[in-house]
Amino acid sequence: MSPVTPLVLVVEDEISISTLLRYNLEREGFRVVEAMDGEEALIVAAEQNPDLVLLDWMLPMLSGIEVCRRLRRLPSARTTPIIMLTARGEEADKIRGLDSGADDYVTKPFSVTELVARVKAVLRRTRPSVDGDVLAFADVILDLVAHRVRRNTRDVHLGPTEFRLLRYLMEHPGRVFSREQLLDSVWGSDVYVEPRTVDVHIRRLRKALNGDGEMDIVRTVRSAGYALDETVPARV
Missing domain, CATH: 1.10.10.10 (Winged helix-like DNA-binding domain superfamily/Winged helix DNA-binding domain)
Structure with a gap:
């Protein structure tokens, strides 16, 4: 028996990017759930308790920044790792994303291989007990x-x-x-x-x-x- 496979919540309103992320994460052995806007992301996070959230900055309904802030107020998501995905590459934007509670920050366009590597690295830091x-x-x-x-x-x-x-x-x-x-x-x-x-x-x-x-x-x-x-x- 092996540890439960980590569940990743992908919050992305561009279907092509969401599909790309799901395919590559599942190929690496992760389970994936998706949300298309900020309000849906909060509902899915509360119901599914993901082990990590990939969160787009520019979302309908609620921005990724606001979703990140609200997730950090949920008892079940207070320590859940969050990686922000955004086309905003300025240092001030990166600092703003991290200040809102994100654990990491990836600028679009991104290398899928690098992103998956970052997901694994963050999970190793936050869930070291499930590596064996x-x-x-x-x-x-x-x-x-x-x-x-x-x-x-x-x-x-x-x-x-x-x-x-x-x-x-x-x-x-x-x-x-x-x-x-x-x-x-x-x-x-x-x-x-x-x-x-x-x-x-x-x-x-x-x-x-x-x-x-x-x-x-x-x-x-x-x-x-x-x-x-x-x-x-x-x-x-």
């Missing part, structure tokens, strides 16, 4: 091949659903996911499960993960959902 067959967060190690979880020196025994849930959270450390988002990503969008089912499995996951005096790394965000967080105080 082992995920790590705090003192928890999840082995995808052996299907084994360890915390410090002890084995953690998880059921299949708790294992998938922990895996998904470890692949997106720090990001807050609602019950509905976790249901779609862990259980699957074609399976009907009550949202409160997530709470039950989170409790089971916590019980298995947390030994005496160990920090609870699963954070509950009231009215929002759950996330992995190393700053959560130990549960008594």
Whole structure:
């Protein structure tokens, strides 16, 4: 078993460019979703939780700059890498794009090979734990091949659903996911499960993960959902 393939959101209103990006990203093994304007981009980002956003500056409805600012205000997208795509090559424009929250900046016309290389480089920086067959967060190690979880020196025994849930959270450390988002990503969008089912499995996951005096790394965000967080105080 290998880590979940990163999902890239391409926000581009020129169909020819969007098609070119999708083809080359999928050829490199990425999953791709698309949005044609700024408002659609915000909706898709909230629903799909992409691992990276390729964001055109000049968009209908909302500019790329405004989309970038609004994404940074979403709990689920606060740390999502964003690469701006634009024909505006002036240094002042580049600084403006980066100041709005973008992680990188690519000027049109661009080399597709270079752009894909930048996507990979940004993901390596932001998701280093998914480069191999082992995920790590705090003192928890999840082995995808052996299907084994360890915390410090002890084995953690998880059921299949708790294992998938922990895996998904470890692949997106720090990001807050609602019950509905976790249901779609862990259980699957074609399976009907009550949202409160997530709470039950989170409790089971916590019980298995947390030994005496160990920090609870699963954070509950009231009215929002759950996330992995190393700053959560130990549960008594």
